[in-house]
Amino acid sequence: MEVFVDGVAVEVEPGATALDAAKLAGTWIPTLCFDDRMAPFGACRVCLVGIEGAAPVASCTTPCREGMRVVTNDERVQRIARNVVELVLSELPGPPAPHTELADVAQRLGVGEPRWQGALHPEKHDARHPYLVFQHELCISCGRCVRACDEVQGAFALTATGRGFHSNITAGLDSGFKESSCVSCGACADTCPTDAITERFLFDLAEQE
Numbered sequence: 001m002e003v004f005v006d007g008v009a010v011e012v013e014p015g016a017t018a019l020d021a022a023k024l025a026g027t028w029i030p031t032l033c034f035d036d037r038m039a040p041f042g043a044c045r046v047c048l049v050g051i052e053g054a055a056p057v058a059s060c061t062t063p064c065r066e067g068m069r070v071v072t073n074d075e076r077v078q079r080i081a082r083n084v085v086e087l088v089l090s091e092l093p094g095p096p097a098p099h100t101e102l103a104d105v106a107q108r109l110g111v112g113e114p115r116w117q118g119a120l121h122p123e124k125h126d127a128r129h130p131y132l133v134f135q136h137e138l139c140i141s142c143g144r145c146v147r148a149c150d151e152v153q154g155a156f157a158l159t160a161t162g163r164g165f166h167s168n169i170t171a172g173l174d175s176g177f178k179e180s181s182c183v184s185c186g187a188c189a190d191t192c193p194t195d196a197i198t199e200r201f202l203f204d205l206a207e208q209e
Contacts (some may be wrong), residue, residue, distance in 0.1 A: 001066040006073055018049055018059035019071045027072050030081055031107045032088070032161040033142040034060045036079060038151045046081045046105065049189070050074035078109075085111045088140050090118035090192075091165070100177050102140070103195035119156050126171070133203040138196035141167040145188035145197055169196075193205055 003012050003198075005025035012021050017040065022029045028178070033044040036173045042061035049059040050071035059070070084105050089096070096103040106112075126134040146158045146169060157180040161170050172180025 001064060003064045003067070004069045006071060012064050016049075016064045018064060018068070019047060019050070019056070021064055021068075021070060022049070022059060022072055028108070029059055029072055030109055031060060031086075032102065032105060032193055033138070033144060035148065036142050037191075038144070038147045041143055041147065044084065046084050048077040048080055050077055053134075054078065066168045080110050082111050085109055086114050087118065089094060089139075090114035090116055091120060093120055093123065093137050098136075100195050105190055121168075125135045127200070127203075128179075129171075129182065129184075129200070131170070131200050132182075132186070132189055134138055134169070134197050135195065135201050135203075136168055136195045139168050140196070141169075142193060144191040144193065145169060148187040148191045153183065155181050155183050155185070158188060183197045 001012055001014065002009055003021045004111035005022050006011075006165070007026045010021050012024065019029055019034070026064050029047050029049065030036045031047045033041045033046060040060040041072055042058040044064070047057060048056045049122045051062070056074070059079040089101070089106060089111065096106065107209055121137040121139070124136040126136070129205070141160065143160060146160055149155050149158045158169055160167060162168055171182060186199065189199050192198070
């Protein structure tokens with residue numbers, strides 16, 4: 001079917017999303033909870049786009065239809081995306097590490113230091129796993145690690161807990177990665193956009209700097 005992204009016509013397969021169409025058109029859309037190895041989640045609301053005749057929608061979960069017109073450069077959706085990212089940054093203890101996905105999204109959206117400081121999670125590091133370290137204060141509750149563990153690896157070692165600001169991720173009923181069903185595949189660390197879950201040797205290197 002034919003879909004238009006910022007006026008550019010692209011042909012998409014049935015079941016494709018607005019985000020898929022944007023990629024085919026060579027247009028970048030920011031995402032935080034999305035990983036193309038997993039089913040779309042639509043939680044972060046950073047990937048909002050305008051759809052002609054409709055309110056802004058999450059591009060990762062919006063299926064294409066024949067003749068649909070997607071607008072990615074709409075000022076309203078860009079403002080929403082910037083505000084969401086700024087809110088996420090306001091709850092972190094410091095700027096995200098430059099190599100992280102969150103840092104890249106913030107830079108490309110032109111989001112710098114937050115205009116306000118949100119409540120911060122206390123520093124808490126779970127280093128009970130021989131290969132992985134979980135820095136809870138860096139978790140933005142995007143859910144990618146849980147879904148990677150479930151959908152990619154099938155280990156079901158991670159669980160989302162709490163609600164709102166108090167939401168976080170736990171492993172093995174909070175007994176830690178080591179005592180959970182974790183198989184040390186590293187899928188959670190690979191998909192994490194903030195380094196909340198990272199490989200131990202990388203964590204140790206950062207601590208030495």
